[in-house]
Amino acid sequence: MPVVQLNKVRKVYENKVAVEELSFQIEPGQMFGLLGPNGSGKTSSIRMMMGITYPDAGSVSLFGQPFTRSALERVGYLPEERGLYKKMKVLDQLIFMGSLHGLTHAAARERALAWTRRMDISGAIDKKTEELSKGMQQKIQFIAALMHDPELIIMDEPFSGLDPVNATLLQDTLLELKAEGKAILFSTHRMDQVEKLCDAITLIHNGRQVLAGNLREIKKSYPRDRVQMEFEGDASFLDSPEIAEAKNYSGHAEIRLKPGADAQKLLHLAAAQATIYRFELMEPSLEEIFIQAVGGKADA
Amino acid sequence: MHKNTLRNVSLIARREYVEGVRSKGFLVATILLPGVFALVFGLVFLSSKYLGVDRNIAVAADNPALAAQVRSQILADKDAKATVQLYPTPAGGLTMADRATLVAQVGNRAIDGFLWVEPTGHDSFRISYDARSSADFVTNNRLEKAANDGILRWQLQQRTMTPAEIEHLMSQIDLETWQVTHGVERKSNALTSFYTAYGMALLLTMTTMIYGMNVGRSVIQEKTSRIFEVMLATARAQDLLAGKLVGVGAVGLTQVGIWIGAAGTFAASGLAAQAFSGKWHLTISIEQVVLFVVYFLLGYTLNSALFAGLGATLESEQELQQYSPLAAVPVWLSFSLIALITSDPESKWVVIASLFPPCTPIVMFLRMGSQMPPAWQILLSILLMLVSIRIVLWFSTKLYRIGILMYGKRASLPELLRWLRYS
Numbered sequence: 260m261p262v263v264q265l266n267k268v269r270k271v272y273e274n275k276v277a278v279e280e281l282s283f284q285i286e287p288g289q290m291f292g293l294l295g296p297n298g299s300g301k302t303s304s305i306r307m308m309m310g311i312t313y314p315d316a317g318s319v320s321l322f323g324q325p326f327t328r329s330a331l332e333r334v335g336y337l338p339e340e341r342g343l344y345k346k347m348k349v350l351d352q353l354i355f356m357g358s359l360h361g362l363t364h365a366a367a368r369e370r371a372l373a374w375t376r377r378m379d380i381s382g383a384i385d386k387k388t389e390e391l392s393k394g395m396q397q398k399i400q401f402i403a404a405l406m407h408d409p410e411l412i413i414m415d416e417p418f419s420g421l422d423p424v425n426a427t428l429l430q431d432t433l434l435e436l437k438a439e440g441k442a443i444l445f446s447t448h449r450m451d452q453v454e455k456l457c458d459a460i461t462l463i464h465n466g467r468q469v470l471a472g473n474l475r476e477i478k479k480s481y482p483r484d485r486v487q488m489e490f491e492g493d494a495s496f497l498d499s500p501e502i503a504e505a506k507n508y509s510g511h512a513e514i515r516l517k518p519g520a521d522a523q524k525l526l527h528l529a530a531a532q533a534t535i536y537r538f539e540l541m542e543p544s545l546e547e548i549f550i551q552a553v554g555g556k557a558d559a
Numbered sequence: 560m561h562k563n564t565l566r567n568v569s570l571i572a573r574r575e576y577v578e579g580v581r582s583k584g585f586l587v588a589t590i591l592l593p594g595v596f597a598l599v600f601g602l603v604f605l606s607s608k609y610l611g612v613d614r615n616i617a618v619a620a621d622n623p624a625l626a627a628q629v630r631s632q633i634l635a636d637k638d639a640k641a642t643v644q645l646y647p648t649p650a651g652g653l654t655m656a657d658r659a660t661l662v663a664q665v666g667n668r669a670i671d672g673f674l675w676v677e678p679t680g681h682d683s684f685r686i687s688y689d690a691r692s693s694a695d696f697v698t699n700n701r702l703e704k705a706a707n708d709g710i711l712r713w714q715l716q717q718r719t720m721t722p723a724e725i726e727h728l729m730s731q732i733d734l735e736t737w738q739v740t741h742g743v744e745r746k747s748n749a750l751t752s753f754y755t756a757y758g759m760a761l762l763l764t765m766t767t768m769i770y771g772m773n774v775g776r777s778v779i780q781e782k783t784s785r786i787f788e789v790m791l792a793t794a795r796a797q798d799l800l801a802g803k804l805v806g807v808g809a810v811g812l813t814q815v816g817i818w819i820g821a822a823g824t825f826a827a828s829g830l831a832a833q834a835f836s837g838k839w840h841l842t843i844s845i846e847q848v849v850l851f852v853v854y855f856l857l858g859y860t861l862n863s864a865l866f867a868g869l870g871a872t873l874e875s876e877q878e879l880q881q882y883s884p885l886a887a888v889p890v891w892l893s894f895s896l897i898a899l900i901t902s903d904p905e906s907k908w909v910v911i912a913s914l915f916p917p918c919t920p921i922v923m924f925l926r927m928g929s930q931m932p933p934a935w936q937i938l939l940s941i942l943l944m945l946v947s948i949r950i951v952l953w954f955s956t957k958l959y960r961i962g963i964l965m966y967g968k969r970a971s972l973p974e975l976l977r978w979l980r981y982s
Contacts, residue, residue, distance in 0.1 A: 311791050343784065
């Protein structure tokens with residue numbers, strides 16, 4: 260049973276189509292990336308999953324049932340527009356959020372203390388939110404979304420604004436949650452994180468789904484037309500008719516082959532003219548797939 | 560009702576309440592507002608006590624006996640503490656030169672003013688008072704009464720009445736005021752009743768306005784802190800709004816409770832009796848206390864629902880401040896009717912104003928200063944307020960639901976209409 264299922268969802272704001280015919284599903288224990296340039300409809304899609312806005316057409320199902328607010332008790336949500344009560348102390352804030360999700364005061368307190376230890380912010384629990392750095396506040400919001408041990412975690416741009424150390428901590432925590440069987444959906448611009456973390460993705464552009472499915476299969480479906488090589492000697496093989504585009508950085512070349520070109524031919528030609536230290540035929544990176552799919556118009 | 564609604568509303572209300580009563584603003588307002596009240600009432604009390612006293616006045620009349628009589632009447636008003644000189648009447652009577660002399664004395668501050676009594680015919684007189692300040696209405700009123708009394712006493716003397724007969728005829732008879740409530744006579748003090756009701760209406764206005772504004776301010780603060788989207792994942796927009804209204808309203812009731820408790824302690828301690836020299840005593844009936852709480856809750860809910868909807872469409876507290884004079888219109892309207900309410904509390908316009916929901920709490924309390932409005936009017940006013948609260952809440956919840964997620968700019972009127980249509 261999919262944890263989330265969107266079926267031909269459409270959302271229109273006045274005259275602007277924010278989301279059109281969007282369909283995907285997320286299975287338990289799956290890490291799902293929602294990708295797209297700014298304004299592509301990611302946040303609109305997420306808000307419909309959270310019942311903050313409603314689809315004009317199509318349907319959203321959570322845990323195998325058409326959307327109802329009661330399903331949100333099993334969902335943890337970190338919105339793009341983040342906020343905390345500035346005057347409230349960290350611990351009070353976390354207990355309040357946990358209580359709203361149905362936890363007793365004692366249970367909420369226990370979980371808040373455990374999570375603050377896990378996220379390395381135990382020292383801040385008696386401080387008011389306004390006294391904390393942005394990164395610390397983001398960790399608190401992350402904890403607030405997880406206080407009630409949700410089965411589905413939805414995070415809109417969770418890594419934005421985090422330094423590398425905290426981004427890694429968040430990444431590791433998400434992987435641990437995935438290992439516990441939680442379904443996780445997050446939107447991001449960071450393709451390296453998607454490649455590292457996600458099992459499946461959906462790429463939307465101008466509200467429309469342009470790419471969807473298992474990440475490995477998507478990458479496999481693109482031809483291996485990238486070559487990275489290191490060499491010494493004559494570089495005239497880079498003028499080969501097999502090559503569409505080549506960048507030579509004194510002994511390190513990045514090459515894009517023409518459609519249908521034979522990489523072996525190029526290797527033979529290069530080996531005849533230079534000493535080859537490395538010749539690697541690569542699949543396109545997710546970033547390249549992303550740019551190619553949105554027609555190079557992404558402002559992300 | 561959603562199964563978590565009550566729990567969520569109560570959690571949100573508790574959070575609002577704790578944050579409200581712990582804020583510095585609550586502490587300052589709780590102490591400061593009664594201080595401002597005390598200052599205003601103290602100033603009114605002191606100015607009524609000390610206005611128009613210690614005047615140095617000259618009395619000029621063709622007839623020295625008449626002048627003396629007027630002088631003794633001015634001196635008889637002990638509160639005025641006036642010094643009164645008699646202008647020596649020349650043998651041929653007063654002339655314009657005498658008037659010029661007196662004007663010069665006023666000019667060089669030898670005297671504060673002079674009372675000029677001149678005959679205009681048999682048994683008729685004209686009196687005028689020249690002074691540096693023409694706006695000293697307290698002195699003017701005192702002199703007018705004293706001069707009339709003095710002239711009348713002198714005229715009665717001329718008709719050979721004895722001083723005892725004159726004293727008997729001129730003796731002051733005080734008007735006793737009795738209020739008929741539910742067909743039963745009750746001794747009343749018009750001034751005390753009026754000021755009590757006026758004070759309660761003022762307190763009601765300030766608290767409902769302040770806490771209504773606080774709801775609007777709180778919505779804007781949460782909007783700018785971007786907390787709403789997190790909250791909407793756990794609670795419905797209407798639960799958030801309801802929790803906010805209940806929480807902030809409870810803060811207001813706590814504050815009013817503290818003031819009433821402090822006032823009760825003050826009254827019971829006997830300090831009040833000393834302060835008001837026994838002339839003033841607070842007469843608040845149980846009905847007034849109950850209605851105060853009822854009208855506070857209704858007035859507060861109406862105002863705060865309005866401000867919550869308004870706050871959701873705005874981007875900053877400064878913008879909210881710009882709208883506050885609009886919210887004060889019903890207050891101005893209500894207080895502008897004071898003269899009519901005092902003289903004719905059952906007149907058509909007063910009844911209409913007291914049934915107009917934005918004005919109801921204030922006008923009803925002002926009416927209570929004169930007489931308790933009929934029960935059906937009170938019940939109807941409460942019903943009309945409930946209906947208007949329902950309508951305002953309907954609009955506000957719709958604006959709130961959309962507005963709290965709209966960031967960046969203040970919504971225009973066409974946008975607001977679209978929000979109402981879409982939500």
